Amino acid sequence: MSKTEAIAKLVPVFRHYGYEGATVSRLSQATGLGKASLYHYFPKGKSEMAAAVLEYVERRFAQTVIAPLHSPGDPQHRLQSMCQSLSEFYNSGREACLLSILSHGEANTLFHQAIQTALTTWIEAIAQVLQEANCDRELAWERAEDAAIQIQGALILARVLDRTEPFQRIIAYLPRKLLASASSSV
């Protein structure tokens, strides 16, 4: 088994159980590898596994969700493309955000900087698109933050309420909200 394949199988364990809940036993079971084999791929142990998982997910997020924002085409289309990818990335709201899960407890002390950078990169890409759509710099940044806020909040609501509708509704309205004229945004 390649290391990348192993990482892919580790992802859902960290996403579901969080850092402390993702025990090496569970990680071993999920990959089908013995504990010692896991330590062959990740000599520094669980923290290295989590770091690899985080990097893997961030890469995938950049390639599928952020990339469309940098593509050619008009801003509205790019934002819609991002939303489509977001919906797939989070399985219509059924799956939690790894970043938000790893922002607690010990994991937070380990990965705070990486998580902050990843989130900022996303927000910045959205803000860039909004500026191209004639938002002034400050408003664009605020609305980009709002986008991240609504996605994160919708994921929580969807999980707690056992309904994907809140997430899907947020996704559906997001491009319109972001591009609305300034006067109607309050």
Added chain:
Amino acid sequence: MSKTEAIAKLVPVFRHYGYEGATVSRLSQATGLGKASLYHYFPKGKSEMAAAVLEYVERRFAQTVIAPLHSPGDPQHRLQSMCQSLSEFYNSGREACLLSILSHGEANTLFHQAIQTALTTWIEAIAQVLQEANCDRELAWERAEDAAIQIQGALILARVLDRTEPFQRIIAYLPRKLLASASSSV
């Protein structure tokens, strides 16, 4: 020490470390009680401590955040009052939401129903106020869910970005957004 005092001291440990990260040793340290003393107050152990903490926090939330929604006065004033209390409750966005933290891993299987009920109660109270402000039933419910979404998302952003501004901005605009005429809400 009274049981209630003990519970109050347990709260920040669960909120900061999550369920698995809140070890009995840490809980013991935080309260100043020995492990065995904790088990005197909570015979079923950690799960009972978490349940007590959850109930305590929900009670406080109901008394400070939800209560203003049921008070007399016009809807706008009631929503502003809720926002003021929300800001204090989460210390301007510096403190995480216990409900969202306990909605992962083993804690989620233990407390999912309680968490869902608590969140629904809050959303319902907001929706009720919006209906009194002449929102139709469905729109009121959607906007109430949006309020919860934005608060939860803002708490995540504030924590990850180490800035309280996103939370404070969401709080500041929330009453206006909720009461905006339907046509400008998309």
Added chain:
DNA sequence: GTCTATACACCGATAGAC
């Protein structure tokens, strides 16, 4: 590379003195 077996610390939980 993958395994079985194991080391050692810490987990949640309990016994029993005071």
Added chain:
DNA sequence: GTCTATCGGTGTATAGAC
């Protein structure tokens, strides 16, 4: 009620055969 001491189990991590 609170403590010290300790239990059995599981946690992370390693050793060493294959």
